Each structure stands twice: as structure tokens, then as C-alpha cells.
Amino acid sequence: MQKRISNLPFHDTPEQAGKLDEVIAGLKGQEGAVMPALHQAQEIYGYLPLEVQQKIAKGLNVPLEEVYGVSTFYSQFSLTPKGRNHISVCLGTACYVKGADKVLDRIQQKLGINPEECTEDGAFSLTACRCIGACGLAPVMTVNEDVYGRLVPEDVDGILAKYME
Amino acid sequence: MYRSNVLVCGGTGCTSSNSEQIIEKLNEEIKAVGLDKEVNVIRTGCFGLCALGPIMVVYPEGAFYSRVTADDVKEIVDEHLLKGRIVKRLLYQETVVDDNTTKSLNETKFYAKQMRIALRNCGVINPELIDEYIAQDGYAALGKVLTEMTPQEVIDLMLASGLRGRGGAGFPTGLKWKFAAANKADQKYACCNADEGDPGAFMDRSVLEGDPHSVLEAMAIAGYAIGASQGYIYIRAEYPIAVKRLQIAIDQAREYGLLGKNIFDSGFDFDIDIRLGAGAFVCGEETALMTSIEGKRGEPRVRPPFPALKGLFGKPTVLNNVETYANIPQIILKGADWFRSIGTEKSPGTKVFALGGKITNTGLVEVPMGTTLREVVEDIGGGVPGGHTFKAAQTGGPSGGCIPAKLIDTPIDYDNLIAIGSMMGSGGLIVMDETTCMVDIAKFFLEFTVDESCGKCTPCRVGTKRLLEILNKITSGNGTLEDIDKMEELCYYIKENSLCGLGQTAPNPVLSTLKYYRDEYEAHVVEHRCPAGACKALTNYTIEADKCKGCTLCARNCPVGAISGAVKQLHVIDTNKCIKCGVCAEKCKFGAVVKK
Numbered sequence: 152m153q154k155r156i157s158n159l160p161f162h163d164t165p166e167q168a169g170k171l172d173e174v175i176a177g178l179k180g181q182e183g184a185v186m187p188a189l190h191q192a193q194e195i196y197g198y199l200p201l202e203v204q205q206k207i208a209k210g211l212n213v214p215l216e217e218v219y220g221v222s223t224f225y226s227q228f229s230l231t232p233k234g235r236n237h238i239s240v241c242l243g244t245a246c247y248v249k250g251a252d253k254v255l256d257r258i259q260q261k262l263g264i265n266p267e268e269c270t271e272d273g274a275f276s277l278t279a280c281r282c283i284g285a286c287g288l289a290p291v292m293t294v295n296e297d298v299y300g301r302l303v304p305e306d307v308d309g310i311l312a313k314y315m316e
Numbered sequence: 317m318y319r320s321n322v323l324v325c326g327g328t329g330c331t332s333s334n335s336e337q338i339i340e341k342l343n344e345e346i347k348a349v350g351l352d353k354e355v356n357v358i359r360t361g362c363f364g365l366c367a368l369g370p371i372m373v374v375y376p377e378g379a380f381y382s383r384v385t386a387d388d389v390k391e392i393v394d395e396h397l398l399k400g401r402i403v404k405r406l407l408y409q410e411t412v413v414d415d416n417t418t419k420s421l422n423e424t425k426f427y428a429k430q431m432r433i434a435l436r437n438c439g440v441i442n443p444e445l446i447d448e449y450i451a452q453d454g455y456a457a458l459g460k461v462l463t464e465m466t467p468q469e470v471i472d473l474m475l476a477s478g479l480r481g482r483g484g485a486g487f488p489t490g491l492k493w494k495f496a497a498a499n500k501a502d503q504k505y506a507c508c509n510a511d512e513g514d515p516g517a518f519m520d521r522s523v524l525e526g527d528p529h530s531v532l533e534a535m536a537i538a539g540y541a542i543g544a545s546q547g548y549i550y551i552r553a554e555y556p557i558a559v560k561r562l563q564i565a566i567d568q569a570r571e572y573g574l575l576g577k578n579i580f581d582s583g584f585d586f587d588i589d590i591r592l593g594a595g596a597f598v599c600g601e602e603t604a605l606m607t608s609i610e611g612k613r614g615e616p617r618v619r620p621p622f623p624a625l626k627g628l629f630g631k632p633t634v635l636n637n638v639e640t641y642a643n644i645p646q647i648i649l650k651g652a653d654w655f656r657s658i659g660t661e662k663s664p665g666t667k668v669f670a671l672g673g674k675i676t677n678t679g680l681v682e683v684p685m686g687t688t689l690r691e692v693v694e695d696i697g698g699g700v701p702g703g704h705t706f707k708a709a710q711t712g713g714p715s716g717g718c719i720p721a722k723l724i725d726t727p728i729d730y731d732n733l734i735a736i737g738s739m740m741g742s743g744g745l746i747v748m749d750e751t752t753c754m755v756d757i758a759k760f761f762l763e764f765t766v767d768e769s770c771g772k773c774t775p776c777r778v779g780t781k782r783l784l785e786i787l788n789k790i791t792s793g794n795g796t797l798e799d800i801d802k803m804e805e806l807c808y809y810i811k812e813n814s815l816c817g818l819g820q821t822a823p824n825p826v827l828s829t830l831k832y833y834r835d836e837y838e839a840h841v842v843e844h845r846c847p848a849g850a851c852k853a854l855t856n857y858t859i860e861a862d863k864c865k866g867c868t869l870c871a872r873n874c875p876v877g878a879i880s881g882a883v884k885q886l887h888v889i890d891t892n893k894c895i896k897c898g899v900c901a902e903k904c905k906f907g908a909v910v911k912k
Contacts (some may be wrong), residue, residue, distance in 0.1 A: 182629075183611025190553070190592065217612075224613040224770070225594030227553055239496035244710065244746045246674030247760055259896075260875060281764070282596075283554060286672040287329040287366020287679050296761030297749065298332035310624060 157231040161200045170195050171179045171203065175210035184211050185221050198229045226281075234276035236314045240292045243282030250290055250303070251290035255279055257304040258292075261311055274315070317571040318356040320397055325439065327362030327525055328518070328557055329368040329679075334386065335359075338370055341386045345393040355397055361526015363439035363476055365426055366679035368408060373439075382408040399515070410509035421489075426677050429696055431658065433666050434519075434642035435481075435682045438526030443561050446568040449529040455574050457645035457808035458533050461540055462582040470541040471497060476652035479644070480662040483509055483600070483637030484712065484741045485817070486663070486730040489644075496542040499632040506535050506586075507635045509605060509627065510551035510558070513597040514713030515764065517744030520638035520666040522680050524551070524558040525641065528565035532575065532588060533610050534641035537648065539586040541633050547588040550605050554595065562590060577895045597714070597768035601816045602635045604770070610831070615772045616816035618646035639668055659685030672711075673710075673746040676701045686727040689719060693747060704749035708832075712741030714761045714768075715821030717828025718754065737828040740822070753850035754833040755840055759787040761825040769818065776819030779810040783826060792853040804830060849911045852896045857912050859887050863908035870900035870909060 178184040179266050188207050193199055199222050208215040220264045222228045227250025240255045259265060262275050269276040292310075299310055321859045324330075324339050343359050363371050369384035372392070379402045381392065388406055395401045421427055432438075441448035449455070461470055473555060475490030476881040480599045489555045496504065509533060512520040524531065535547045551559055566588055578587045598604045599614040606628045608614035627633025643665060649653050656664045663685040669692065674676050676698030682694060689709055693699065696785040698705050708718040715740035719726065726732055730740050748757070762784040771777045778850045807823035814820045830837060839845050846854040859870070859879075866884040871877075878894040881887030887911075889900070 164686065183609065186592075186594065186608070186611045190594070219518075221611075225596050227594035244744065244760070245516040245678070248673045248746060248748055248752055248757075256895070256897060257875070262827050274446075280554075281513075281595075283328070284514055284518035284521050285329050285332045285366075286518055286670060287369060288332055289672060289678070290333070300332055304899065316545075 157198070157200065159232065161202045163196065163202075167195050171206060172210075174182060175207060179211060183219055185213060186225075189218070189222055193228060198232045200230075231267065232269065232273075232276075234273050236275050236294055237275045238275060238292060238294050239280045239283075240266075240277070241281070241283050241285075241290065242279045243286065243287035243289075245282075246290040249289045251292075253304045254292060254302050254307060256288055257307040258311070275311075319354040320356070321375045321710045322355060322357045323375070323398075323439070324357065325358045325361075325363050325369060325371040326359035326443075326557075327366070327438075327522055328555075328873070329362065329366040330371055331557065332724060333370050335370040337386050338372070338389060339673045342390040342393065346853050348395065349393060349398050351397055352395075359444070360440065361438040361443050362435075362522040362680055364430075364435065364522075364682075365408075365677060373441075374402075377402060377418075378420050379403075379418065380408045380411050381406045386618070406468055425698065426679075426681075426696055426717065429687065430682050431684050432682050433646050433658075434523060434530075434639050435526070435680065436646070437530065438522055438680075440523050441527070441772045443526050443528055444564050446565065446572060446574075449527070450665045453649060454529055454645075455533055457648035458536050459575065459580055461648060462535050462580045462584055466788065467497060467541045467543065470537065470648075473652055474541070474644075475650065476663075477647045477649060477655040478652075479640065479655065480663060481637060481729060481741070482639035482658070482667065484715070484739065485637055486740060487735045489636060491638055492624065492636070493538060494632045495622070496544075496632045499625050501632050501862075503629075504542055505544070505628045505631060505633040506539040506542060506544040506547045507606075507609075507633060508535055508549040508641060509600065509602070509635055509637045510549055510555075510907055511593045511600045511605060512552060512555075512717075512742060513768075513813040514742050514744050515546070516672050516746050517670045517713060519680060519743045521555050521558050523638050523642050523668075524555070524562055524611050524752070528562045529569065530645055531562075531641045532565055532569055533590060533685050534636075534644035536575065536579065536586045537644055538634055538636065538641075542632070542655055545585045545587070547586065548591050548609055548628070549588060549610055550593060552593045552594045552595070559590065559592070563823060566590070568846045570580075575639065580791055593657050596770070597764070598770045598816070598818050601818060604816065606633065606692055607637065613770070615770045616818075618815065623832055636909070639743070659728065660729045667728070667740070667743060669743045669745040671697050671745050671747070674700050674704060674749040674752070675700075675747040682806055683728075685729045688725050688727050692745065692765075697747065700749050704751065706747065707752060708748045708752050708754070710738075710746040710748065710757065710825075711744065712739040712821075712824070713737060713744050714764045715817065715824055716741045717824045718748075718757070719834065720832040737824070737831050739824070751848055751850065752845050753791075753848035754829040754836050755787065755791055755846075756848075758826045758829045759791055762787055762822070765818065765822040768821070773813075773815040773819060775810050775813040776815065776822060779806060779814075780822050780881055782806060783810070783823065787826070790837065790840050791846075792852045793844045793851075795839065797838070797841055800830070800834075800841065855896055856891060856892060857896060857898070857900060857909055858912060859889060860908050860910055861886050863906050867905070869903050869905070873899050873903045875899065 208218040266279040291300045479489045599608045604614040604616040623633045640829040659665045670684045707867040871879040878890045
């Protein structure tokens with residue numbers, strides 16, 4: 152999938168920078184360190200800004216091209232920030248044949264954003280994911296850590312309302 | 317000793333419907349009535365009947381409670397656990413015979429035709445306690461192998477059992493081990509493929525969540541057979557519960573000396589580490605998986621050399637799938653003849669399927685090979701719900717194909733599925749009814765492969781994209797008959813020329829739907845009509861004048877305000893505004909809104 156790249160300016164806190172330094176120091180010299188470094192950096196920042204990838208490349212002494220190659224290859228790595236509430240709609244086969252696309256349509260209409268985008272106020276971001284393995288509950292969506300199953304499009308409004316401040 | 321054991325499913329499906337909260341509440345209520353010394357609450361792995369989750373089973377009675385909520389817990393504790401009266405209202409209805417008798421779970425339709433080897437401990441033991449696994453003969457197979465058998469004897473036993481890889485391709489496991497054992501090297505690896513990327517398949521996750529030690533034990537056996545001292549489990553980061561339980565299991569096995577140095581005092585060393593995937597379907601391909609463990613972009617490479625010669629970090633490597641490993645301890649303990657007595661001649665043993673889609677009993681089933689699709693769908697799965705009819709079953713995910721209703725009596729094994737243009741795959745089995753459009757399903761899978769193609773080889777990267785473009789053209793009503801022929805030709809070209817299994821099998825969903833549902837493709841291009849009414853561009857909603865009562869219900873529910881009309885007057889849909897979501901048709905009480 153083509154990755155969307157954030158054009159927001161990058162700001163980090165000294166605390167985040169310190170944590171990243173620790174991660175890099177811990178992995179330096181290990182074989183195959185790029186992926187674990189990116190996994191942990193994403194936990195610190197919530198996404199992988201280019202500046203963070205540059206720092207990892209420099210710190211682990213690998214070309215930036217290689218780091219960028221890995222970060223854009225795997226769908227778990229996000230180059231855009233997530234909203235305060237992150238919605239993920241499962242489009243696995245079991246959910247799809249049970250109408251998950253209609254649930255996704257309804258969310259897109261309601262929030263006015265497409266998958267891989269974030270609302271302007273930063274309240275919601277949306278992705279369409281591939282199978283979270285809760286096929287018995289199809290169709291399924293998650294908001295942050297909460298799972299909602301056996302959905303119909305009409306359920307969407309009520310669920311989103313819970314997360315609107 | 318406890319008087320009662322309460323088993324609550326802690327698989328992903330039931331956890332998603334709040335089984336954690338039920339466990340908390342149970343413990344609270346049990347304590348409140350002073351039974352905490354007499355009743356034991358156990359969080360198990362998946363029972364399989366996910367459609368009825370959250371699931372709770374109370375022993376010794378074997379009462380099977382389904383769709384339990386936290387509000388029901390107090391009643392179960394007060395009535396059943398305290399007073400010994402089963403709460404009939406909450407039982408799975410099929411287990412209730414009459415007012416005074418219930419039947420056991422194994423006699424219900426869902427379980428009666430199943431045979432559990434890989435799933436034998438799922439829903440039975442607490443996966444976070446190694447002692448419960450050991451009590452079920454756990455690690456006895458490893459003990460037997462290390463103390464009584466030579467590596468060659470282990471390989472011979474695996475060859476004799478006829479076990480074939482459960483990840484999809486069905487390559488004989490014993491042969492894989494034999495090749496890796498024959499290659500000399502200072503370091504070898506025994507790895508486990510837990511990158512279950514096929515959407516709609518969750519067998520491997522359930523095994524890891526419900527019985528992680530069986531996989532660790534089998535990996536150590538593989539390590540002994542081929543001469544490896546290190547193993548890696550490559551698992552999807554999307555499976556947090558499985559990752560957590562696997563790590564607990566590894567820690568406990570190390571503590572008990574069942575992993576690490578000098579296992580069973582035999583001089584054999586073996587340890588296992590977890591490597592997390594990051595969401596790339598191609599990493600289920602063996603060479604791509606190994607490249608990913610090395611921390612790089614998970615791109616496949618040309619074979620030969622095969623991993624048995626040059627695998628992970630360039631060393632001889634055996635890679636087996638989770639379900640394959642889960643079978644191995646039982647084969648070692650019960651023998652090759654026992655295993656061969658189950659299933660068919662060329663595909664011995666059982667297979668786990670994840671039943672999903674338009675079927676009553678969604679969930680996980682394990683049946684002997686050779687069971688017919690009809691038995692799985694109608695008897696075990698309970699058929700298609702809502703008065704709809706069975707149209708097709710999809711197996712093998714994005715690499716597989718559709719089995720049409722007319723072939724529902726096909727006995728399922730590796731060779732039969734290939735012969736009818738599908739494949740076993742990892743075991744996802746998605747049921748479709750007459751409202752599913754087969755062209756749309758082919759498009760759905762192609763969208764998936766286009767996204768997931770790693771881009772290394774041209775036939776796959778460009779070819780799948782062109783295929784998808786043609787499918788988009790057809791489903792939007794702009795296709796021609798020539799497009800269908802062109803698409804078919806392109807499919808064979810991609811199959812023959814792609815580097816790895818992803819590209820070689822990517823056209824299968826198109827080819828198999830073309831084979832059995834060519835008339836649907838033709839209806840799209842010739843008549844500009846989607847027979848299943850699924851393709852939006854070819855579907856229009858209209859309101860029939862003689863049926864509309866002017867109740868305004870449709871207009872009030874239309875999310876885009878496309879319906880106009882006054883009270884008690886005929887309503888009209890503005891096709892320019894309509895997004896074809898179908899809410900109006902669902903809401904109308906008079907059947908006045910029709911899809912054309």
C-alpha cells in the first residue's frame with residue numbers, strides 16, 4: 152500500500168528523545184536491529200516521523216535508505232500521526248462478506264475522512280485493517296483498545312458518540 | 317482439590333466480547349459467597365464455537381453457558397455454584413434435552429463430527445500454566461525422543477506418519493526434516509511460521525493462545541531431529557494475546573529445564589526466541605519470513621537454494637507452521653499407524669478450519685481429512701442463516717479459490733481441492749450466500765494482493781495491478797467480453813512467471829470464479845447487471861409507487877438526504893445523491909424500495 156507521509160512539523164520532548172537514545176544504544180551492533188528499533192520508536196512517538204528514522208539510521212550506522220525501506224514496507228509502521236482515538240475497521244474476508252465495507256462507508260461519511268487519514272481536530276484517525284482474527288464476531292471494528300463486533304452500519308453513530316468529547 | 321471448575325474462554329473472540337470482565341466478576345461473586353476455596357476459575361484458550369461467545373463451561377456437570385454477560389454472573393454463582401441448580405436459561409440451547417436432562421457438548425452437532433488433535437488442549441487447559449500441559453502428557457513426547465530415539469528414528473517416524481505441512485502447500489514434514497538433517501553446518505535453526513496473514517483464518521492464533529507449549533515441545537523435537545540448537549517463532553504483532561502467552565510459556569519451559577541447556581539430561585540444547593512481524597502478507601512465504609527475521613524488508617528470494625540448505629542467516633533451516641507442530645507430540649506418542657488411520661491415504665490426520673462468513677456457527681473446527689464440505693457447512697456449521705442459500709465456500713484465502721455449491725460433496729483434502737481449482741491454504745473457510753457477487757469477491761482478493769505484493773518481481777507487481785484494473789472496469793459496468801479473455805490470459809502469465817508463492821497463486825481467485833461463475837462476469841459486461849446486487853455502480857434503488865405508503869421512514873433514515881416526498885405521498889430517490897447504502901430498503905416495512 153502506498154504510505155501517506157505526514158507533512159506536519161516534528162516536535163519531540165526531551166523525554167521522548169532520551170528514550171529513543173536508550174533504545175538505539177541498546178540495539179547498537181546487533182544483527183537485524185532495524186525492525187525492533189522501529190517497533191520501539193513507534194511506541195514512543197505513536198508514529199515514525201522522518202527525523203526519528205534519520206536518528207535511528209545514524210545511531211545504528213545503517214543507511215537511511217535501508218531504514219526507510221523497512222518502515223515503508225510493513226503496514227504496522229505508520230508515517231502519519233494517529234488521532235486521539237484510533238478507529239480500525241476490519242476488512243478481512245469474513246468481515247467483508249458480512250458487510251464491513253458498509254460500516255466503513257458510514258464512518259467515512261460521519262467523520263469526513265478516508266482510511267489512513269486523521270480528522271482536522273485530531274480527534275479521530277481511521278484505518279482499514281486486515282483481519283484481527285475475531286472472525287466469529289464479524290464484522291468487527293476497534294476504537295483504541297475497545298472491540299465492537301456483529302456490527303451494522305446503524306451502530307456507528309452510537310459508537311463514535313462515546314468518543315466525542 | 318476443587319469441587320467445581322469454571323472454564324471461561326480467553327481466546328481473542330471471547331476476550332473481544334468481554335470475557336475478562338466476566339472472569340473478574342466471577343472471582344468477586346465467588347468470594348462474596350465464600351466459595352473461593354471450593355471453586356476454581358480457569359481462563360482457557362478457544363473452545364471453537366466463537367459464534368456463541370463469551371463461553372463458560374462448569375464442571376463436573378459440563379454445563380455449557382453461551383453468550384454470557386457480566387450481569388449473568390451473579391445468577392450463575394448463586395444458583396449453580398452455590399445451590400447446584402443449573403441456570404437453564406443461559407445454556408446453549410442444543411444441550412438442553414428436556415427439563416431435567418442436558419446432553420454433553422461432544423454430542424452436539426457442532427462437536428460430534430469433529431476430531432481434535434491439534435486443538436486437543438484448546439478450551440481444556442489453562443495455557444498460562446505449564447503444569448496443566450504436563451498433566452495432559454505434555455513434554456512426554458520430547459522426553460521419549462531425547463531418551464529413547466535417535467534423530468534418524470524421529471525423521472523416519474515423521475516420514476512414516478505422512479504428516480503434510482498445514483500452512484497450505486502440504487509438503488511432507490518428514491521430508492523437510494530429512495533434507496535439513498542431511499546438510500552439515502555449525503549452526504542450524506528450527507523455526508515456526510506463525511505469520512497467519514490469510515484474512516479470515518485464525519487457527520494458528522487459537523493454538524498459540526490455547527496451547528502454546530505443544531508448539532514449543534514440537535519445535536524442540538524438530539531441533540533434535542535436524543541438529544538445531546536455536547528456534548525462532550515469527551508471529552504477527554496483531555496477535556497480542558498469543559504473543560503474551562507464548563512468552564509466558566517460553567519462560568516457564570526454561571524454568572523447568574524443558575528449554576535451554578542439557579534438556580532431560582540428554583546433552584541436547586535448544587532455546588526459542590520470538591520475532592514479531594509487522595504486517596506484511598508476503599512474510600508468510602518462507603524465504604521472505606527469514607529475510608524479515610534478519611530485520612530487513614521481507615522480500616522473498618529465488619529458490620534453490622532451499623532453506624534446508626541455506627535458510628536463516630544462510631544456515632540450514634526448517635520452517636513449519638503452527639498447526640503442523642501442534643500435531644507432532646501426539647504422533648510421537650501414539651505412532652505413525654495411529655495417525656495414518658485418520659483421514660485419507662494421501663492426506664492423513666485432521667485439518668483445522670476457521671469457519672466464517674455467512675454461516676450460523678462461526679468458529680474453529682477440526683475434522684478428519686476427507687470430511688465433505690457439506691458435513692462441515694451443514695452439519696457442523698449449522699448452514700447459512702437468515703433463509704439464504706449456500707452459494708460457494710472460499711478456501712485458501714487470497715491464494716485459493718471458490719468451491720461452488722454443486723461441488724459441496726467433495727471430500728476435503730489437499731489433492732481434491734487443487735483438482736477443483738482451489739487449495740487447502742492455511743484453513744480459512746469463508747461461506748458465501750446468493751447476495752455475494754463472485755466478481756466483487758475476486759476484486760476484493762486482488763485489492764489485497766496488489767497491496768501486499770512486495771514489488772520485487774514485475775509479473776506480480778505490475779500484473780496484479782493490471783488484473784485489478786480490469787476487475788474495476790467490469791464491476792463499474794465498463795467492461796467488455798474481450799476484457800474477460802485478456803484477464804484470463806494475464807492470469808496464466810502471472811502464475812507462470814512470478815518469483816514466489818504470492819504471485820504464483822494471486823490469480824487463483826479470478827481463475828476459479830471464472831471457471832464456475834463465468835455467467836456472472838458476462839452479466840456484468842453484457843447486460844451491465846450485477847446478479848447478486850452487490851456491485852454498487854450497477855445497482856439502483858427505486859421506490860415502487862403502488863407499494864409506498866408515504867410513511868417517511870426511508871427519508872428519515874437516509875444518511876445523505878437523497879429521498880424526498882411529503883407524508884402520505886409517494887417518495888422518490890434522487891439517484892444522483894444516492895450512495896446505495898441500502899438503508900432505505902432495510903427500513904421500509906412495505907417492501908417498496910427495490911434494488912435493480
